[in-house]
Amino acid sequence: MKKNLLRLLNVVIGTAAVAGFSAYAWHAADGIDWTRLGTPSALLGILAAGVASALIIPLSAFAWMRMLRSCGVHRPWGQLATIMGLTQLGKYLPGNVAQHIGRLSMSLKAGIPAVPFTTTVVSESLLAILAAVFFGALACALGGAQVVATGVLADTAPEHLLPLLLLASIALIGIVAASPRLINRIAVRRLGSVGAPVPAARALMLAFTCYVGNYLVLAAGIWLLSHLLLENPPSAWLLTGAFALSWILGFLLPGAPAGLGVREAAMLGILQAAGGGPELLPLVVALRMATMLGDLLCFAVALLAVRTLRTPPDENP
Template sequence: MLKRIYRLLGLMIGLAAMIAFMGYAVKTLTIADITHYLTGPALAAILMAALLYATIIPVSAWAWKSMLADIGCPHSWHELSMIMGVTQMAKYLPGNVGQHIGRAAMSMTRGISIQPFLLTVFSETLLALLAALMIGTAGAFFSQAGLASFTSAHQTIFIPVLAGLLIIVLLLYRPLAPRLLRRFAPAYDSSSLAGLLPHSITLLKALVAYCLNYVTIGIGIFLIAMVLLPEAKHDFMLLLASFSLAWVAGFFTPGAPAGLGVREVIMLGMLSASYPGSSALLIIVAFRLATILGDSFCFLVAYAALIFSRRTAYSS
C-alpha cells in the first residue's frame, strides 16, 4: 500500500514538474531565441556532450564487471556494456522500471542468475547515489558562490571530513546491506548474503567509476555553456553540482521518465542565480537534448553488437 502511494505521489510530482518546466520554457524561449542559438558550433557542442555522456555505459559496465567478478560471476566487459546499452532507452518509459526489468531479463538469458544480478545492481544503485551526493556536494562547495560563503578553515577541513564519511559508508556497507536487501527485496533470504557482497576495495573502485561519470557529464555541460554563452562567466563546479544533485532528485521521483522535468527544475533553480534570464534554460534544454542523443547512440551501438553476437552464435 505504501509503495503504491509512493509511486502515485512520485508520478504526480514528476508530471507537475514536467508541466511546470515545459510551461516556463515555452513562456521564456521564443522561436527567435532558438533560431539564434541553433548554430553549427552549438550543434557540435551538443554532439560532443552527447558523446561524453555516452561514456557512462562502458564505465558503468566496467564497475558492474568488477562487482560480478568479485562475487564469483565473471562476465566480459563487452557483454555487460551491450546489456546496459540496449536497456538504456527503457528509462524513458513512465515509472522508471522498464530499464531494470529489461536489464534483468537480458542478464538472466546470458547466464547471470538473479542473486548476483540483484546484489550487484543494488550495490550499483547505492554507490551511484553516493557518488552523485559526493560530487554534487563538493561541486556546490567549491563553486564560486560556495567558496564565498566559507572561511579558509572550513575549506581546509571539508575534504578530510568528506573522505572520512566515505570510508565509514564503505565499512558499514557489508554489515548493513543484508538489512537493506531484506527491506527492499523481502523475497530473497538476505541472512546469507553478507559473504557474497563485493568487497570494500571493489566497491571503492566502482564508486570512483561512478564519480568519473558525473565529472565527465559535467564537462559536457560546461562545453555546452561555453559555446552557447561565450560572453558569460561560467562556473564549472556549479554546473557539475547542478546535474549531480538534480540526478538524485530525479532518482527519488519514480514517476518521471529519466527524471524528465524534475531534474530540469532543480538545475534551473541552482543555475538561475548565475545565469540570468533565459541563459540557464538554454543550457538545460541543450543538455537534455545531449542526454537523449547519448542514450540513443548507446542503444544503437549496443543493439548492433547484440545482432552481431546473435549472428555469430547462429553461424557457429
C-alpha cells in the first residue's frame, strides 16, 4: 500500500514538474530567440556536450568492474560497459525502472550473481548521489564566488561558504569510507542475505572518484556548449554544479522518465537563484538534448561492439 502511494506521489510530482516547466518555457518563449538552438555553433556545442555525457558510461563501468572484483566477481570492463550502454535508454520509458530490469537480466545472463549485482548497484546509487552532492555544492560555491566577484551577489553570499563546504566534503568522504556497513544492512534487509559480499572501502572510494570525474568531464562539455550558445554564459562551475544538484532530484523522483522536466525545473531554479534569468532556458533545453544524444551514442556504440565482435554481453568470458 505504501509503495503504491509512493509511486502515485512520484507520478504526480513528475507530471507537475513537466507541466510547470512547460508552462514556464511557453510563458518565456516570447522573449527568447529559440532559433539559436539551430545554429551550427549551437549544434556543435550540443554534440560536444553529448560526447562528454556519453563518457559517463565507460567511467561508470570501470567503477562497477572494480566494485564487482571487490566482491569476488571478475568481468571485463568492455562487457560491463556494453551492458550499461545497451540498457541506458530504458530510463526514458514510463516508470523509470526498465533500465534496472534490463541491466539485471543481462547481468544474470553474463554470470553475475544476483547478490553481488544488488550490492554493487546499491553502492553505485548511493555513491552517485554523494558525488552529486559533493561536486554540486563545491562547483556552485566556486561558480558563485565568480559571480560575487562581479558584484551580483556580493550582499547575499556567505563569507565563509568555501571553508564550510571543505569541511562538509571531508565529512562526506568519511561517509563513503564507512558506507560498506550501510550497504551490508541494505543487502540484509532487501535480500535477507547475511554476510553478503559488499564492496570494500577502497573500491568504493575509487568508484566515488570516478563518479566525481564524470562531472569534471561533463563540465568541459557544458563549458563549450554554453560558450557556443550564449553571448555571456555563466560560470561553467555554476552550470555543472546546478546540473549535478538537479540530477539528484530527477533521480529520486522516478515518476518522470529520466527526470524529464524535474531536472530542468530544478536546474533553472538554481541558476535563477544565482542571478540568472529566462535567457538561460535555451541552455537548459540544449543540455537535455545533449544528454539524450549521449545516451543514444552509448547505445549505438554498445550495439556496434556486440555486432562487430559477435560476442553478446551475456556470454561469460
